[in-house]
Amino acid sequence: MNKLDFRKLREFDNHKLVIKIEDKSAGLKGFMAIHNDNLGLPAVGGTRMLPYASEKDALIDVLKLSRAMTYKCAMAKVPHGGAKGVIIGDSKKDKTEELLKAYAKKVNSLKGKFYTGEDVGITQDDVNVMLGVSNCFIGKPDLAGDPSPYAALSAFYSIQSSVYFVYKKDSLQGVKVAVKGVGKTGKELVKLLLDANAVVFAFDVDQTAIAEIKSKFPKINVADNKKIHALDVDVYSPCALGDEFSIGNVAEIKAKIICGSANNQLADDKVGDWLFEHNIIYIPDYVANSGGLIDVVDELEKDGYKKERVLERIDGVKNTVTKILNLSFKNNKSPHRVSDEIAENYFKR
Numbered sequence: 001m002n003k004l005d006f007r008k009l010r011e012f013d014n015h016k017l018v019i020k021i022e023d024k025s026a027g028l029k030g031f032m033a034i035h036n037d038n039l040g041l042p043a044v045g046g047t048r049m050l051p052y053a054s055e056k057d058a059l060i061d062v063l064k065l066s067r068a069m070t071y072k073c074a075m076a077k078v079p080h081g082g083a084k085g086v087i088i089g090d091s092k093k094d095k096t097e098e099l100l101k102a103y104a105k106k107v108n109s110l111k112g113k114f115y116t117g118e119d120v121g122i123t124q125d126d127v128n129v130m131l132g133v134s135n136c137f138i139g140k141p142d143l144a145g146d147p148s149p150y151a152a153l154s155a156f157y158s159i160q161s162s163v164y165f166v167y168k169k170d171s172l173q174g175v176k177v178a179v180k181g182v183g184k185t186g187k188e189l190v191k192l193l194l195d196a197n198a199v200v201f202a203f204d205v206d207q208t209a210i211a212e213i214k215s216k217f218p219k220i221n222v223a224d225n226k227k228i229h230a231l232d233v234d235v236y237s238p239c240a241l242g243d244e245f246s247i248g249n250v251a252e253i254k255a256k257i258i259c260g261s262a263n264n265q266l267a268d269d270k271v272g273d274w275l276f277e278h279n280i281i282y283i284p285d286y287v288a289n290s291g292g293l294i295d296v297v298d299e300l301e302k303d304g305y306k307k308e309r310v311l312e313r314i315d316g317v318k319n320t321v322t323k324i325l326n327l328s329f330k331n332n333k334s335p336h337r338v339s340d341e342i343a344e345n346y347f348k349r
Contacts, residue, residue, distance in 0.1 A: 046119030154291030181240030
């Protein structure tokens, strides 16, 4: 990999496979990574397309995301290892059918060890194009479909369980929730929260997305700046991109619960410890957003995709969150460390 050695990066965690992918004629450049496949093959994880500032940034992202997928698979109790794909480029400008087909060929080169699907910058239509080249794509339009509503559902259930744990409230009525990012998953979560009579605040850097959600849900409160994480609310729900919380900004958080669908929200583990020490409950993102995974991997079940089974498994996220929080307070340990230990006991044994 020329001068860029993934083994020297802090984010490298003995990944089983890390490869650079490139097809100059198609404008394709990116990475694929399999973190761990102890739980079974194929390893699974979505593919995202972003205009990364550098190849190093893209490599770091694929390392972090694939590792998180291993933990997500373990906590969701699905028989698959964790993997991820990233494509470097602006999905609104650089994405072409030629690029998508070239990427699908790269996925095929792993001979069924990696199954992938939608993530940021990749749509259902894109999956359809790539299915014409490779069958190693899940989230098919006629089966699991778009995983966003299911990721939102697991995040919603996680919020419900957290609110009961902290406030002993059976209902979300009147509970104030701030949602950052109203893309596919955030928008679905807003709908679920409003249907449960929560008071919802929202922000997105994309003003078109804000205009659309305000038009669709007039009851929503639009936050007027990027400090939505500092609002005086009960729950803060990050549903945009990751690396949101650092030691430099966590002191601004007023919510007692952080629970959202964004991946890799913590800059490092010390941030999660700080939150716990300051009585702020952080639900690990790979638990909160696991519904999307549960949905798409059901296509790989021997008896085929069953929506009833998907919904039943996502309902189990409520008990998973409750278990994590109970162990957290019993052992005086932050929820993200408790969750990591549960997952590691499962996929490392």
